[in-house]
Amino acid sequence: MQSVDKGSKIMSFTHRKNAAGPFAGLLVIDLTHVLNGPFGTTILCDLGARVIKVEPPGHGDDTRTYGPYVGEPYVGDQSLYFSFVNRGKESIVLNLKDDADREIFLNMVRKADVLAENFRPGTMARLGFSYEALAQINPRLVYASSSGFGQTGPLSTFPAYDTIVQAMSGILDATGFPDGPPTRVGTSLSDLCGGVFMFCGIASALYARERTGKGAHVDVAMFDATLSFLEHGFMSYVATGHAPARIGNRHPYMAPFDVFAAADKPFVICCGNDHLFELLCTAIGRTELAADPRFVTNTSRVAHEPELKVELESVLKRQTAEHWLEVIHAAGVPVAPLLNVAEAAQLPQTEARNMFIEAGGVRMPGNPVKISGYPDPKVRAGAPALDEHGPALRHEFGVQSALRTGTVR
Known part of the structure; x- marks a missing residue:
């Protein structure tokens, strides 16, 4: 807490104290909005950085107006969409076209370690805040840009949301069952992948700065990030020259590796090698399947996967999923229940890993990055109100x- 005289009035200000972490002492100026960028900067915040979210006048970040809200189905005034990826940050509203606000922003940049933005390429340059311009003010600045298609290439200025990128990357076409339509992955995967890689790029640039003393421009594209997660799809393309067909829940190169029907509900079995398949056959009382020429090797099982699934389910459908989970697990074969989100949230494992925390009175996923020597609190600071710290x-x-520190230019 600091107190500063301003005429006869005492003004006090403070910034949020995040949990101690490897990025403690780091100042991050966060111009990101919606999901992609804020997801990445929240990881920095969770790991100790001070993150100042700069929002435009009006309603601020668009997600402040997105549901669901606290208290659904009754509409409230706190967006969970916003709260989940902005916890622990400070908020200030700045009009970056206004001279006075631009000066405040530049003073922030002079002291910052990181600036993160996810505008369409060219937007920051038009405002006069390109990497090259800000690096003149602060050569140690790590400037991270995360966009749909990156800062270069013919699609660089193409507008993008998560579903746009899923559609153009091939992942939407590859998801679903052979007799069904292309299916969006059940989360905003491209947004989240882009946010994770932005965090990785920032951390890498900060590490390099320790040796060089200079910042860098980190350029991350949601499109690139999603492509990098499509390894199986690209394996098939490189091997055959064709895009892979949709195959539902099964694995393209291992069998049995799929969702199977029991007497009451489905569950998952994963056999990644011949030994595990033999153990499975013994556990379910079908030892002869391990010697069947169609199923004796993984390659042959993949080639005859439809027949293998029929053979297995002819036994599995005689007992409940709970029965088979116990029997197959006892045999040492990877097996799992098919849970919904509510069930996953209530797992003891989720509790043990501190992956369902409270921030600002709101329950939300925790920080998956666990680092020895640093706390991983169950209760964290919540997302800020608009201009709360303005x-x-x-x-x-x-x-x-700025005058006191001699940084005005």
């Missing part, structure tokens, strides 16, 4: 503050 931040990074 007055304090304007004072901290205002012109008078």
Whole structure:
């Protein structure tokens, strides 16, 4: 807490104290919005960085107006969409076309370690805030840009949301069953992959800065990130020259590796080698299947996967999923129940890994990055109200503050 005289009035300001982490002391200026960028900067925040979210006038980040809201089905005034990926941050509203607000923003940049943005390429340059321009002010700045298609290439200025990228990357076409339509992955995978890789790029650039003393421009594309997750699809393309067909839940190169029907509900079995298949056959009382020429090797099982599934389910459908989970697990074969989100949230494993936390009174997924020597609190600071820290931040990074430190140019 600091107190600064301003005429006869005492003004106090403070910034949020995040949990201790490897990025403690790092100042991040977060211009990102919606999901892709905020997901990446939240990881920095969870790991100790001070993250200041700069929002436009009006309603701020678009996701403040997205549901679901706290208290659904009754509409509330706190968006869970916004809260989940902005916990622990500070908020200031700045109009980056206004001279006074631009000066505050530049004062922030002079002191920042990281600036993150996910505007369409060219937007920051038109505002006068390109990497090259800001690096002149702060050569140590790590400037991270995350966009749909990156800063280069013929599609660089193409507008993109998660489903656009899923459609153009091939993952939407590859998802679903052979007799069904292309299916969007059941989460905003391209947004989230882009956010994770943005975090990776920032961490890498910060590490390089320790040796060189210079910042860098990190350029991440949601499209690139999604392509990098399509390894099986690209394996098939490289091997055959053709796009892979949709195959439902089964694995393209291992069998049995799929969702199977029991007497009451489906569950999952995964045999990644011949030994595990033999153990499975013994556990379900069908030892002869392991010697069947159609199923004796993984390659032959993949070639005859439809017949193998019929043979297995002819036995599995005689007992409940709970029965088979116990029997197959006892045999040492990887097996799992098919859970919904509510069931997964209530697993003891989820609790043990601290993956369902509270932030600002809202339950949400925790931080998956566990680092020895640093706390992983069950209760964290929540997402900020719009411009919640604006007055304090304007004072901290205002012109008078800049004059005192000699940073105004």
